[in-house]
Amino acid sequence: MIFLWGRYPDAKTLNDYTANPACPDRTFWFAPDPGADRELLTGDDRTAAFYLDFTNTAGASKCGGMESSNPFRWCLGGADKNSSSKPRVVVGWPDDWTALPTADPGGTGSGSTGYGQRVGVEIDTAGAVEGNFLTFWRNQPNAKVIDGTPATYEPCRFWIFTCPSFGERSMRLAQFTPKVGGSPIAEVGLPNGRLFLDVHFAMRHANGTVPKVVVDYLDPRENVARNCGEFTLDLTNIDASHTPGSPVPATSKATLSAASAAVLAESCGSVQAINNLRVTFKVEKNVWNSGVGVPTFDLDGVRIYYDSYQGASFPLPNHCTDSDGDGDVDEFDTCEVPLSGVDNPVDPAKSDCDPSRPGGQLIFGGSTHVYAADGSLEVCGGPHPADPRGAMVIGIYGVPGVKEMRTRRSHQGRRLSGWRHDVHQRGVRQADRRAGDPSGGRGHLSGAVHRAPRDPVVQAEGRWREGSGLQLPGLHPRRPATR
8 A cells, every 4th residue: 555745634544544454464655755757766756745634533533442532643553452453654765675566476376467576475384283182193393394204193002902093183283484474465356365275294094084174373462262264185195105204205295275275364364363373283083093004194294375465574673592502692593583571682673664765754743643553663764855964864753833823913915935924814824825735724824923124034833734835854845935
């Protein structure tokens, strides 16, 4: 979603997107001014000004679990206290992600035009084998990574007797990595796209059994498991005469059908769900393990994959621990996102906007403000056009409140700083209109007017209107103020 420079008088314009639970895990891009060629991300782009002046009180909304509505509040997420939408707002020039549509996005999904760069996402490493249901399994950690070395299910035997498999032959894999920042791409008729899953396993003497997977995710906010579906596996490519404990061939895998992948994405295709997925491999039927030979199953691992668009990611800082015990945190130690506050930050979080290129400035007028409930906001104001190396750059500016304009005497028919000034007889709204207020006089120009002996001077502070000629620090309106 792209927002262009200008004045935004209604909070609802933004909240319909950034606080909408139906738009989770999206990147909202506030783009630079495209310049004279009217094309974004070209050489003549300039830093853009976004004036957020929410004067339309009909746009009230709630966010972040707040009970009260506020027409002056821009919400980043938080529309539903029971779920998170995690919007990512980037103001400025994109850094290492694609913001504009690409004619040939590539990837393995359908469609010839996509928003940004289409990339394949693979999640193939489990961090944990969970649950109290590992009877008759051995080498359970081998199922965390698909590398040919399996965990093996083989029921015990005593002479000619085989132990029954009461309950289910099952193993649950959880805490998958890598973590993702985008959801599956929508397709025609499938607004949530498809989320595929491969199960690499082999078996022997498995007649009469039914291998399945049960997928759910652990809601991090409620600590409750949310069901995503149960799927029967297609055994067409499975090695059915496998020697227990031996390497599983890479071709011995079961893949969810396209229809099942659509169901999985519909239930659990959000970034929050994907990052907390749990996959339980289980084999039903023939609990007495009867028949010729003992039923055995070798699970090599699970792979989750789908197509997504490359967007802003807001990665966390890199933290390291002294894993080698030499007393120093260096390149030989383990570096990962911290699970607690005791780790040492080594590298700062990567920026998703480039501060060396034209950027954007958020200008908040009146009582307008932003509340980040469960989203992220990054602003790169861009270099100062006159002094890129030395001048201060303002990315976020709150317009200070001042008293309304007053005059000491009428200057009817005279010009003050290039504006015709008829405040005394025609009122403040008429002066606003002549000052270039794009609202047509619905707002007001704050400040004070003083009469100098020869040359009248307008001293103006406060609310800025594009074209009004006021130059606030870090802003570059079209017509500079004159004195």
